[in-house]
Each structure stands twice: as structure tokens, then as C-alpha cells.
Amino acid sequence: MPDTNVTAEAETYDFVLVGAGSASCLIVSRLSQQLPHHKILVLEAGEHIQNDPNVQTPGLSFSLQSNPTYDWNYITLPEQGLNGRRVKHPRGKLVGGTSAINSHSVVFPNFEWHDRIAEELLTDSGRAEWNSQSMRDCYKRWQVVTSGPEVKDDVGSLDHVKTSYPRALDVLQSRWTKAFEELGHATSTTGFMESSTGAVTITNAIDSTKGERSHAGTAFMEPALKRGNVTLKTGVKVDKISFHESLTAGGKLTAKGVYYTHQGGYHLINARDIILCAGVFESPAILERSGIGSRKVLEAANVPVLYELPGVGENLQDHLNCSLSCETEDDIPTCDEELRNPEMQKASLREYGQSRTGRLAEGPAHSFAFTSLQMLETPSETQELIEMVKHLVEKESNPSLKTQYAIIRKTIESPSEATATTFMIRSQRHRDRDSMPKGTPAFVDGNFVTVVAMLAHPFSRGSSHISSDPSQQPEIKFNYLSHPLDVEVMARHMRLIERLFQKPTFAAISKPNGKRLPRSHPYPISSLEDAKKILPINSATNYHPCGTCAMMREDLGGVVDERLRVYGTKNVKVCDASVLPIVPRGNILTAVYAFAEKVVEIICKEAGPGSRTG
CATH class of the missing domain: 3.50.50.60 (FAD/NAD(P)-binding domain)
Known part of the structure; x- marks a missing residue:
């Protein structure tokens, strides 16, 4: 003006x-x-x-x-790495x-x-x-x-x-920490500190005195x-x-x-x-x-x-995430039934209105883990990635990116630092509806546990600029998965989740031959190539x-x-x-x-x- x-x-x-x-x-x-x-x-x-x-x-x-x-x-503008999705x-x-x-x-x-x-x-x-x-x-x-x-x-x-922990841990939240303890990765504190790998129960920005x-x-x-x-x-x-x-x-x-x-x-x-x-x-x-x-x-x-x-x-960045879900045994309580049942949703509203308790008084995610790939990779798999990172970082010619990438490289090489922040959702999750036939239902039958890997420090960079008409919203593009190392690290974390599902704690709560999500890949991941195919269709922003x-x-x-x-x-x-x-x-x-x-x-x-x- x-x-x-x-x-x-x-x-x-x-x-x-x-x-x-x-x-x-x-x-x-x-x-x-x-x-x-x-x-x-x-x-x-x-x-x-x-x-x-x-x-x-x-x-x-x-x-x-x-x-x-x-x-x-x-x-955003269309994101090529996510099959053109905005x-x-x-x-x-x-x-x-x-x-x-x-x-x-x-x-x-x-x-x-x-x-x-x-x-x-x-x-x-x-x-x-x-x-x-x-x-x-x-x-x-x-x-x-x-x-x-x-x-x-x-x-x-x-x-x-004001922040708070959950009033009580349910079955899945208790099993989450146990799953990492059996891997030898237990952590107990959630604050600002030196890195260590393992599961944590975090606070949410909720005033527990008021709900x-x-x-x-x-x-x-x-x-x-x-x-x-x-x-x-x-x-x-x-x-x-x-x-x-x-x-x-x-x-x-x-x-x-x-x-x-x-x-x-x-x-x-x-x-x-x-x-x-x-x-x-x-x-x-x-x-x-x-x-x-x-x-x-x-x-x-x-x-x-x-x-x-x-x-x-x-220098625009974001945490991209991707998830896998497995169907749980019938006696494991999840939030799926309420997602599908309007009457249960009304009951939750009534409970919250009367006592500030119940599902609506809590946030959706308290169960997190700081996960390095070394947690469930073989030494040769880790060394293969380290060599790949070394080659691509040294090859980078942009001084700013080269300096930033060198910082991220140190994280990847450290077995005590997270290459993904992983968290559990007590319900199904799938972001692949755009790739499914028109009219595909929003939810599937069954109760699920979902593990989400959020790429800790992406290599991909985007931008946000005014357009030729500065009065309009900025033109935003993250260039998700445009850097090959993001694809490589994210795929490896999908494989890590798959391996976590096979460990005793998750195997005990998963229904034998139960459903798997995303719907576009309804079976266990057997290779990195499988995982890489899932990324463009099931990845989402963590905002x-x-x-x-x-x-x-x-x-x-x-x-x-x-x-x-x-x-x-x-x-x-x-x-x-x-x-x-x-x-x-x-x-x-x-x-x-x-x-x-x-x-x-x-x-x-x-x-x-x-x-x-x-």
C-alpha cells in the first residue's frame, strides 16, 4: 500500500x-x-x-x-516429494x-x-x-x-x-516404556539435557487442576x-x-x-x-x-x-513424519472405537463438561522416544549410512548448507542422539487417502496402535516468500524429501518401527495376522525399498x-x-x-x-x- x-x-x-x-x-x-x-x-x-x-x-x-x-x-505449493500434494x-x-x-x-x-x-x-x-x-x-x-x-x-x-503428565497410564502407555527397556534403552527424565536414547512419558501443556x-x-x-x-x-x-x-x-x-x-x-x-x-x-x-x-x-x-x-x-524446515500401525488384541483398549462412534464422542463431551475428566481432558500423545538408528540396526547397516552421509555432506558446495549438514552428520554418527523423535498414538493413523479410490472410508475396523517416526533434523530446505502480489499469503514450499538422505533416514526408521513391532512387548499386544496400516501397504515392511515407497503417500507434517x-x-x-x-x-x-x-x-x-x-x-x-x- x-x-x-x-x-x-x-x-x-x-x-x-x-x-x-x-x-x-x-x-x-x-x-x-x-x-x-x-x-x-x-x-x-x-x-x-x-x-x-x-x-x-x-x-x-x-x-x-x-x-x-x-x-x-x-x-504449501505442490510438494514433489509427496506426489504433488499440497x-x-x-x-x-x-x-x-x-x-x-x-x-x-x-x-x-x-x-x-x-x-x-x-x-x-x-x-x-x-x-x-x-x-x-x-x-x-x-x-x-x-x-x-x-x-x-x-x-x-x-x-x-x-x-x-502449566504442564502436566497423564493422570494415569493405560495399558499401551505402560507397554511403551517397557518396549524400550527390553532393548536396553530406558530413560526417565524429559527435560532439556544431554542426549540419551529411550522412551519417555512427556508432559502436555494442560493445566491438570482445571483439565x-x-x-x-x-x-x-x-x-x-x-x-x-x-x-x-x-x-x-x-x-x-x-x-x-x-x-x-x-x-x-x-x-x-x-x-x-x-x-x-x-x-x-x-x-x-x-x-x-x-x-x-x-x-x-x-x-x-x-x-x-x-x-x-x-x-x-x-x-x-x-x-x-x-x-x-x-532455510525453511519442518519435521516430516511417517507411521506404521498394527491391529491390537481385542482386550487392549485404544481410542479407535470412539473415533468411529458418535455416541461415545457425545458421552466424552458430557463427562468433560461435568468433571473435566476423561479423554477430552488429555492430549493425544504422551508416549515419546528418542531413537537413534543404531538402536535396532546392525553395525554394517549403520556404517553404510554413515559412509553415505559423509559422501553427500562433503560433496555439498553451499557454505551454509555444508555447515548445517556437518552438524546433522554428527547427530547421525552418535548412538546416543535421536535421528528421529518417535511417538505412539493409541489409535489408527493413515495419511494415504489421496492414493486410495474415491469414497474410501476415513477409518477402518479394528483397534490399532500406531508408532510414528518424526525425522529429527531433515536435510531438505525450502522457502517462504512474498509473491508478486505482496498482499497475498506467502508462497510456501518445504521441498519435503528432496534431499536423498531424508529418504534414506526416514526409510530406515520405518524399518526400525517394523523391527520394534517384532519384539516381545509389541508382539504380545498385536493380533496375530491382524490388519496393518497404511492401507496402501497392508503388510509388514520387508525391505528399505518397501519403506521408501510408503514415504510419499503416508508422510505428513508435524506442524x-x-x-x-x-x-x-x-x-x-x-x-x-x-x-x-x-x-x-x-x-x-x-x-x-x-x-x-x-x-x-x-x-x-x-x-x-x-x-x-x-x-x-x-x-x-x-x-x-x-x-x-x-
């Missing part, structure tokens, strides 16, 4: 945060306490949806996705962002991931700030566990997300709004950042505010510092509309180039996009430095999933919260002695 007919608002804010998602809500909470005399404005394109039972009820999370009231409904990527359309519509699971990165990012991707000045020891408190501060052995009575004055979802909007934004120095504007679409014409003495752009649309009007609001928290698709789009990004992309969109930064919108404004050195294609400040600017930061340079193992929300905690530390140091800790 041209800079004409602009309403210039007189007030100047100390901080303007663009977006009220997971990271933003935490940042606002902490800054409202630690910098009480600073004025903070949050601009959110969605709405502040409060006391909505669809959001509050844990078991209704999947009903929020694809619902335009709660979800921005992003979708993949939906739900993103939360409300205060709290995607933490308000996700499926609750709380999974932490490992020390090695942080240490390698700090050592290999940052400058000398950032390494100490971002290594695992410096990040430990950041991973602790954002949550408090409300059930299980880690319950804390004294949680201090900071706001927290309700706990998300960034309720945990962080709502308390912050009561402190008097925070203003929240919803229904606001930020167009771009406004910069002063003159550069700093160091040649940097200085932001003076942001342009946004609200109720048909075009506005400019002034700010001393701007923090983009608009998410993995929108944060790079705002930078591009502001004139920061790849010259090729900006010129195609007719945007003047203010600072050429080719990494903006690049963990990241990397488009990566925290890396600028010469490696980074967009923000170790202070999360956009290169070429003096006072613009980014903090959301887009800054994660390499996707961590497992669900990424814990890392997003921890990075938000770290940027608050950075901001308060920059603010000087007038700030205070919570």
Missing part, C-alpha cells in the same frame, strides 16, 4: 511487537514486569479469543485446525498463536543441538550466550508442572505455562495486560516497517515505526524498538515488504531494496516449520545475529520459530519459549540498570 492517506498516530511506544503468538506473549509478560516504565504495544492480526471451550478443551485441538475462526489456513500448515489466528491450537506435547531439545549451533553458526561473541549451559534457565522459566513427580509449590513471581489447555495467551498475555504498560490491538494487519531515510554512522537502517491496516484505515505507529513475532511465514514476509531480503524476490514484487539480505525466507529468519552468521545466510537483531538494522529484532537455524529434535515450542526468554535477557541488558528481574 502506498504511503499516502496514512494516519500517523502521535504516541511513541518503547516496544512494538508484531504478532501475539507464543514468543510474543512471553516477551510481553516478562518485559511488562522487568521494564515497568516502558510502554509496550502488541499488534495482532487475529483476535483475543477468551473463555472459548473449543480452545480450552484439550481433546478438541484437532477441530481447531482448518477452522478459519482459529487457523490462518496456510498451505500440505496444510495450521497457524493460530488468535492471541497465543499456535500454542492455542496445537496438540499440547512438550518435548525438549538436547544440549548438543544448542552447543553446535552456538559453536558452528554464530560469531565468537554469541557462543557463550547461546550454549546449552547458558540456556538451561531459559528452558525452565516458562513452565510449571502441575502433576506428577515434578510439581512445584513455590514457582516465584513469573507467569508460566484445560494452558497456552501463551492465557499464561502470559492476560496477566501482562493487567500491569498497565501493555496495549493490545487485534484485527491489525502489519504491512511493513518504516525506516528513517538517513543511515546510522555504521550504515544501518533505523526503524521509526510500523505501517498497519485496521478497519480499512492505514496507520503509522512510532516505536523505539520493533520485535517481529509474526511467525515463520509472516516475519520474513514483513521484512521483504519493508525492503529487506533477496534482491530477486523484492524486485519481482516491485519492492525497493533497502538492505540486501538473501537469507530472508530461505513444526522454522528457519526463515535464521540466527546465523550473515555470511552463512543468517537473517538475525546473536542478539536476534536483523542484519543491516539498528533496532529491529525477530523472535519466533523463524529464528531457529536448524530444527531441534521433537516439538519446537519449548525452543520458541526458551529463545523468547533469552531475548528478554538481551533486551533488559540493553535497557541498562533501570530494568529489574522478575
